[in-house]
Amino acid sequence: MDYDALFSSQLDALRREGNYRVFAELERYRGNFPRARRHCGDGPSDVTVWCSNDYLGMGQNPEVLAAMHEALDRCGAGAGGTRNISGTNHYHVLLERELADLHGKEAALLFTSGYVSNWASLGTLGARLPNAVILSDALNHASMIEGIRHARCEKVIWRHNDVRDLDDKLSRIEPGRPKIVAFESVYSMDGDICPMEEILDVAEKHGAMTYLDEVHAVGLYGPRGGGVAEERGLMDRVTLIEGTLGKAFGVVGGFITGSAALCDFIRSFSSGFIFTTALPPAVAAGALASIRHLKRSDAERRRQREMVAKLRARLDQVGIPHLWNPSHIVPVMVGDPVKCKMLSDILLDDHGIYVQPINYPTVPKGSERLRLTPSPLHTDADLDHLVRALSSLWSHCALSRAVA
Ligand SMILES: *Cc1c(COP(=O)(O)O)cnc(C)c1O
Numbered sequence: 348m349d350y351d352a353l354f355s356s357q358l359d360a361l362r363r364e365g366n367y368r369v370f371a372e373l374e375r376y377r378g379n380f381p382r383a384r385r386h387c388g389d390g391p392s393d394v395t396v397w398c399s400n401d402y403l404g405m406g407q408n409p410e411v412l413a414a415m416h417e418a419l420d421r422c423g424a425g426a427g428g429t430r431n432i433s434g435t436n437h438y439h440v441l442l443e444r445e446l447a448d449l450h451g452k453e454a455a456l457l458f459t460s461g462y463v464s465n466w467a468s469l470g471t472l473g474a475r476l477p478n479a480v481i482l483s484d485a486l487n488h489a490s491m492i493e494g495i496r497h498a499r500c501e502k503v504i505w506r507h508n509d510v511r512d513l514d515d516k517l518s519r520i521e522p523g524r525p526k527i528v529a530f531e532s533v534y535s536m537d538g539d540i541c542p543m544e545e546i547l548d549v550a551e552k553h554g555a556m557t558y559l560d561e562v563h564a565v566g567l568y569g570p571r572g573g574g575v576a577e578e579r580g581l582m583d584r585v586t587l588i589e590g591t592l593g594k595a596f597g598v599v600g601g602f603i604t605g606s607a608a609l610c611d612f613i614r615s616f617s618s619g620f621i622f623t624t625a626l627p628p629a630v631a632a633g634a635l636a637s638i639r640h641l642k643r644s645d646a647e648r649r650r651q652r653e654m655v656a657k658l659r660a661r662l663d664q665v666g667i668p669h670l671w672n673p674s675h676i677v678p679v680m681v682g683d684p685v686k687c688k689m690l691s692d693i694l695l696d697d698h699g700i701y702v703q704p705i706n707y708p709t710v711p712k713g714s715e716r717l718r719l720t721p722s723p724l725h726t727d728a729d730l731d732h733l734v735r736a737l738s739s740l741w742s743h744c745a746l747s748r749a750v751a
Contacts, residue, residue, distance in 0.1 A: 365684035366706045371695065377412070380404035380724045385701065394695065395729055397702040397719050402567055402675060403647040404724040405597030405637045415598075418632030426625035430614075434625035442631045445638050446590075446602050449565075449573050451582045454610035456603050457631070459623055461562050461591030464601030465490035466497060467619025468589065469529060469558065473498025475616055476525040482516060484508065484530040484541070488560060491529055507534075510545040517553040526555035532575035533563035536710050536718065538676030540575060547584045556586040566595030567648060567675060572641040592634040595641070600626050600634060650723035651675055658721045658730055665738040666748030670716075677719040678705075679737070686744050687715035693743075698736040 361367045373396070374384040381396040381404065405411055418438060428434035439457055446455035458464035469491055473481050479500045483491065486507045495502050503520075506512040513528065520526055528550045533540050543559075550557045561574035569577025574590065576582040587609060592600035603613060614620060641647065655675050662669050662679065670678040681687040687704040694700040702717045710716060721730070741748065 364707070365688055366708075371701055371703070373701075375406070378407050378409065380407040381722060381729070383701070385695070392699065394699045394701040395725075395732070397700060397721075397725075397733060398717075399720060399722070400563075400594040401597045402595045402720055402722060403597070403641070403651060404722050405566070405595065405641070405647075407724075408597065408637065408640065410640050411597060411633045411637045414636035415629045415633040418629040422628040424629075425627050428625065429621065429623060430625045431621060436625065436628040436631065438628045438631035438635065439625060442635045442638075443602075445635055447604050449571065449638060449642065450577070450588045450604040451573070452588065452604040453607040454605065456610045456614055456620065457626060458601040458603075458620060459626060460599065461560075461589070461593060461601035462490040463619050463623075464589055464591075464603055465560060466494040467617040468587065468603050468613050469494030469527075470497035470619065471613055471617040472527055472558070473500040473502075475612070476500075476527075479525040479527060480520050481527045481529055482513060482555070486534055486537075487529060487531060488535070488562070491531075491560060495529070508539065508541050510542055510549055513546065514549045514552075517549065517555060520553075522554065526550075526553060527558050528555045529558040529560075531560040531562070532568075533561075533674045533676070535563045535676065536678065536705065536716075537670055538672035538674040538678060540673055543575060543579055543581055547581060551584070557584070558587045558589065559585045560589050562589070562591045562594060563674070563676070565590040566637070566641045567651070570645070572638070572648070592630075592637075596634050596637040598630055598633045598637060600630060647723045651721065654721035654723065654725055654730070657727075658719065658734075661730060661734045662737075663749070665734060665741075667734075667737055667741060668747075668749040669719075675720065677721065679717040679719060681715050681717060681746065682713055684712070684715045686746065687717065690737075690740055690744060691717060693740055694736055698732070700733055700736055 372386040376382050383394055383396055384391050385394045426434040426436055443455040473479050481495050482503045482505055483495055485504050503516050505516050530541055564574035566572040568575045576585050587603055587605040589603045592598045658677055668680045684706045691704040705718050706715050
C-alpha cells in the first residue's frame with residue numbers, strides 16, 4: 348500500500364479547487380502590533396497584519412507581557428501536571444475567579460483552548476444529561492459541531508439566527524427532556540450578531556438551557572468586555588457562557604462560566620478537561636492581566652470601533668464590496684477561490700499587507716473573502732495603504748465594484 352499516494356491524491360484535489368491552505372510564516376514583533384516579519388523564499392520582509400484575531404493587540408500589551416514575565420520567573424515554564432495531579436497553579440484559580448466575575452457567574456472552568464472547551468463541554472453535557480437533545484445553530488463553529496457529534500445524543504439543527512425555526516423545533520421535543528440550545532453571539536465569518544434576547548425568550552419558554560459561544564465577543568463588547576450578553580444585560584439569563592483567552596485577550600486558552608454545579612459537573616466528568624496538562628502558569632497570569640485591563644479600560648474598544656467605521660467608509664468610497672454587519676469584522680467579498688488567493692498573494696508580496704484568503708469549507712463556495720479585522724493599533728496610514736492597494740488590485744483582477 349502506498350499511503351503517501353493516498354494522502355497526495357486528496358491534497359491534489361484540494362489544490363485544484365484552490366482550497367489548499369498555505370501558512371504565512373510570521374515573527375511577531377514584541378510591542379509592535381500589527382507589524383510582523385514574514386519569512387519566505389526571498390528572505391524576510393516586514394508586513395502589516397490585517398487578519399489577526401488578536402483584535403485589540405493585547406498580545407503585545409505591556410501589562411500582559413509584564414505579568415507573564417513575572418509568573419515565568421516565579422513559577423517556571425509548565426504547570427507540571429493535569430489539574431487533578433499537581434497541575435492546579437494559584438494563577439489558574441485566580442483566573443477562574445476573574446472569569447466568573449467577568450460574566451457574573453458563580454464559577455468558571457479553564458481549558459487549553461476555546462476549541463477544547465466547546466468540544467469537551469458540549470460533549471459532556473449531551474452525553475451525560477439523560478436523553479438530552481442539543482439544538483444547534485446551523486452556522487455554529489466546528490468545535491461545537493465536533494462536541495455535539497462526540498456527545499452522540501440527538502441533535503437538531505435550526506436555521507441560522509432564526510428564532511421562529513428554533514421555537515418550532517423546540518415545540519416538537521417532549522417537554523420532559525433536557526434541551527440545550529447552542530449558539531454564538533458574533534459569528535466570525537459574516538460578523539453578524541445573534542438575536543440573543545429572542546433566543547433566550549424561546550429557550551426559557553421551552554425550559555431549555557442555553558449554551559453561548561462568545562469567543563468573538565469577549566473583551567470587545569460590554570462595558571467590561573463581558574461580551575454581547577453583558578452589553579445587552581442578558582448574562583444572567585444564559586446558562587453557560589463559553590469564551591477564549593486567545594483572541595481579544597491575546598494569549599491562549601478557553602473557558603466556560605456558569606453555576607457552581609454546572610462547572611463542577613464538567614470538571615468532574617469531562618475527559619477533555621481532566622486528562623490533559625494544565626495551561627502554563629505564565630499563560631494564566633497573562634490572561635488574568637489582559638482581562639483585568641479590559642475590564643477597566645474602554646479605550647481599546649472605542650478606538651477599534653473608530654477604525655472599523657473608517658475602513659468601511661473608505662471601502663465604500665472606492666466601491667470595494669464588503670458585507671455589512673454590526674460587529675468589528677469586515678468581510679471583503681471576492682466570491683472566487685482562485686482570485687481570493689491571488690489577491691492575498693499580491694497584497695502580501697507586493698504591498699506588505701497580510702490578509703489570509705478565506706475559502707471553502709470555512710465559508711460556502713462562492714462567498715470567498717478577505718476577512719479584515721481593524722484594530723486600535725492600525726494607523727490611518729495603514730488604512731490608506733490597504734485601501735489603495737485593494738483598489739488597484741480590484742481593477743487588476745477584473746472584480747466588480749459595489750455601486751455607491
Ligand atoms: C476560534 C473559535 C473557537 C476556538 O477558540 P480557540 O481558543 O481558538 O481554540 C471557538 N468558537 C469560535 C466561534 C471560534 O471562532
